[in-house]
Amino acid sequence: MAELNRRIVLASRPHGEPSPAHFRMEEVRAPTPQEGEVLLRNRILSLDPYMRGRMSAAKSYAKPVEIGETMVGATVSEVVASRHPDFAPGTLVVGFGGWQDFAISDGSGLRRLDPAVAPVGTALGILGMPGMTAYTGLLNIGRPKAGETVVVAAAAGPVGSLVGQIAKLKGARAVGIAGGAEKCTYLVDELGFDVAVDHRGPDLPGSLAAACPDGIDVYFENVGGAVFEAVLPLLNDFARMPVCGLVSGYSLTDLPPGPDRSPILMRAVLTKRLHIQGFIVWDFADQEAAFLAEVGEWLAQGRVKHREDIAEGLDRAPEAFVGLLKGRNFGKMLVRLS
Amino acid sequence: MAELNRRIVLASRPHGEPSPAHFRMEEVRAPTPQEGEVLLRNRILSLDPYMRGRMSAAKSYAKPVEIGETMVGATVSEVVASRHPDFAPGTLVVGFGGWQDFAISDGSGLRRLDPAVAPVGTALGILGMPGMTAYTGLLNIGRPKAGETVVVAAAAGPVGSLVGQIAKLKGARAVGIAGGAEKCTYLVDELGFDVAVDHRGPDLPGSLAAACPDGIDVYFENVGGAVFEAVLPLLNDFARMPVCGLVSGYSLTDLPPGPDRSPILMRAVLTKRLHIQGFIVWDFADQEAAFLAEVGEWLAQGRVKHREDIAEGLDRAPEAFVGLLKGRNFGKMLVRLS
Numbered sequence: 001m002a003e004l005n006r007r008i009v010l011a012s013r014p015h016g017e018p019s020p021a022h023f024r025m026e027e028v029r030a031p032t033p034q035e036g037e038v039l040l041r042n043r044i045l046s047l048d049p050y051m052r053g054r055m056s057a058a059k060s061y062a063k064p065v066e067i068g069e070t071m072v073g074a075t076v077s078e079v080v081a082s083r084h085p086d087f088a089p090g091t092l093v094v095g096f097g098g099w100q101d102f103a104i105s106d107g108s109g110l111r112r113l114d115p116a117v118a119p120v121g122t123a124l125g126i127l128g129m130p131g132m133t134a135y136t137g138l139l140n141i142g143r144p145k146a147g148e149t150v151v152v153a154a155a156a157g158p159v160g161s162l163v164g165q166i167a168k169l170k171g172a173r174a175v176g177i178a179g180g181a182e183k184c185t186y187l188v189d190e191l192g193f194d195v196a197v198d199h200r201g202p203d204l205p206g207s208l209a210a211a212c213p214d215g216i217d218v219y220f221e222n223v224g225g226a227v228f229e230a231v232l233p234l235l236n237d238f239a240r241m242p243v244c245g246l247v248s249g250y251s252l253t254d255l256p257p258g259p260d261r262s263p264i265l266m267r268a269v270l271t272k273r274l275h276i277q278g279f280i281v282w283d284f285a286d287q288e289a290a291f292l293a294e295v296g297e298w299l300a301q302g303r304v305k306h307r308e309d310i311a312e313g314l315d316r317a318p319e320a321f322v323g324l325l326k327g328r329n330f331g332k333m334l335v336r337l338s
Numbered sequence: 339m340a341e342l343n344r345r346i347v348l349a350s351r352p353h354g355e356p357s358p359a360h361f362r363m364e365e366v367r368a369p370t371p372q373e374g375e376v377l378l379r380n381r382i383l384s385l386d387p388y389m390r391g392r393m394s395a396a397k398s399y400a401k402p403v404e405i406g407e408t409m410v411g412a413t414v415s416e417v418v419a420s421r422h423p424d425f426a427p428g429t430l431v432v433g434f435g436g437w438q439d440f441a442i443s444d445g446s447g448l449r450r451l452d453p454a455v456a457p458v459g460t461a462l463g464i465l466g467m468p469g470m471t472a473y474t475g476l477l478n479i480g481r482p483k484a485g486e487t488v489v490v491a492a493a494a495g496p497v498g499s500l501v502g503q504i505a506k507l508k509g510a511r512a513v514g515i516a517g518g519a520e521k522c523t524y525l526v527d528e529l530g531f532d533v534a535v536d537h538r539g540p541d542l543p544g545s546l547a548a549a550c551p552d553g554i555d556v557y558f559e560n561v562g563g564a565v566f567e568a569v570l571p572l573l574n575d576f577a578r579m580p581v582c583g584l585v586s587g588y589s590l591t592d593l594p595p596g597p598d599r600s601p602i603l604m605r606a607v608l609t610k611r612l613h614i615q616g617f618i619v620w621d622f623a624d625q626e627a628a629f630l631a632e633v634g635e636w637l638a639q640g641r642v643k644h645r646e647d648i649a650e651g652l653d654r655a656p657e658a659f660v661g662l663l664k665g666r667n668f669g670k671m672l673v674r675l676s
Contacts, residue, residue, distance in 0.1 A: 262600040270616040275616075
């Protein structure tokens with residue numbers, strides 16, 4: 001393999017919002033698989049908000065990407081050389097190939113994809129980590145009942161859009177929060193949300209209250225910040241709040257100015273008997289087969305829909321990722337590698 | 339009934355910490371039961387932190403006591419006159435007689451007590467609302483497993499002391515936080531806690547960290563404030579936090595100074611996958627029989643212990659209540675009526 005491997009490494013750690021300057025493209029020789037390994041050619045790279053956490057040195061549930069290391073990321077990849085008995089060349093898989101053209105894998109964490117079942121890009125979105133995040137968090141922690149109101153932000157994204165659609169399938173009322181009229185129209189007209197609220201509008205608390213006349217029973221938390229502040233007063237007794245992300249705070253360099261509002265939150269927990277629970281998708285790893293079967297069937301039947309936002313070329317990944325953190329994407333953010 | 343009824347009414351709403359001056363003793367004629375009612379003579383009055391909430395006009399899960407109204411409270415009472423078929427004079431009951439000598443009841447909410455089974459005062463403590471709060475919150479939300487570490491504050495009080503003792507019965511490690519050496523010694527020597535931490539000591543965060551070398555798996559929250567701040571960094575992944583009270587904040591008039599620390603809390607929820615859930619004991623009303631049977635048996639067998647702090651005379655109730663909010667009581671705070 002004399003081929004070149006282009007890879008995007010972390011050039012420096014951002015203090016605050018990341019920019020494309022925090023990344024660097026390198027060209028190296030493509031690696032060679034050893035016995036028991038496969039060489040993957042990455043075809044599609046997934047960009048996800050959690051990657052912001054990997055750029056920081058702060059302790060989280062995964063170790064940070066070191067300076068000079070290739071950025072991590074899920075990929076749809078093709079096996080182009082194999083010294084592994086289970087993966088023949090030509091096999092399409094979903095795995096963790098990272099922000100680069102080629103990757104080596106020992107097969108662990110690879111899952112075979114069948115393009116006849118669903119477009120392979122769905123393995124990074126509605127039938128991948130984002131979809132499973134929505135499915136497991138909503139059904140295990142949110143537990144929406146028919147007639148209840150479910151609110152989710154970043155609702156045009158891959159997690160939020162499936163949260164709202166599953167809420168509808170469970171007979172609940174789905175209220176989505178998104179940025180801009182185009183996304184809001186999409187939520188209601190295409191995905192069947194009951195109401196969409198534009199967080200760029202002049203009065204988010206007032207608009208959200210108007211959209212939730214019976215209060216909020218489930219708030220699927222993936223953004224935090226101003227959205228959560230608008231949600232908190234509207235939560236009903238016994239409301240459930242799965243917490244899978246806080247994207248609005250990922251680039252905060254300082255705590256917000258005072259006063260310290262945490263007593264407001266804890267008092268609401270107490271008096272409203274809220275259930276707040278953080279999770280990451282792999283906490284529910286044993287539900288992956290059930291997720292793939294059920295959401296896969298919904299997708300095949302057209303009962304749930306999805307949308308992709310595709311950047312062309314690995315070199316576009318940094319810019320697309322920065323845009324993702326600002327909500328510039330419309331649908332699941334993917335990078336198609338040449 | 340020409341007898342006098344002494345009653346303590348709410349004289350004014352406190353702004354900040356209550357004092358005895360916010361209460362007023364009145365003497366009125368004892369009421370007369372109508373058809374279907376009983377006249378109760380209150381023998382023992384329970385004082386509990388939740389009463390601070392009833393003194394405020396702020397919305398909570400129960401309506402406030404109005405100015406001039408008799409303070410609410412659970413009592414052990416004797417039926418002294420009856421026009422109710424189910425309650426003969428002489429019957430001892432636990433009910434909601436309030437801060438007064440006599441009360442009228444239509445029988446709803448009354449439960450018969452048998453002094454041969456347990457001292458009747460326990461119906462206000464370990465076999466009453468505080469005990470059931472500990473039992474239901476710990477077992478339904480905290481769910482301690484053998485070998486895990488359970489932390490509870492106000493640990494010499496009726497809720498905290500049972501939380502720690504049940505944790506021990508479940509094979510967990512029990513760490514109690516209390517104010518002063520005497521209470522701390524009691525927790526370890528009498529109740530069998532593994533460690534007690536004096537929150538009046540010079541370095542609560544450091545002492546608590548030393549007491550919890552393997553972190554904290556269950557934090558039973560009944561105080562908030564500085565204790566919670568010491569607990570938060572020690573919580574393990576997947577820690578559970580039943581929230582039944584925030585007594586340190588009940589008399590706060592302003593939010594603490596900034597910065598706003600709520601993002602620290604929410605980030606911990608996310609990265610540690612914490613489960614935080616508020617509850618009040620009546621959310622688990624259907625578990626009352628199981629609670630009475632199980633804890634009653636533990637108590638009869640000497641596997642759990644309890645302690646009472648008794649003030650003599652109704653007129654002492656305001657002062658005793660103010661002391662309770664400051665942690666001056668040692669054990670379940672009761673007022674024996676003459």
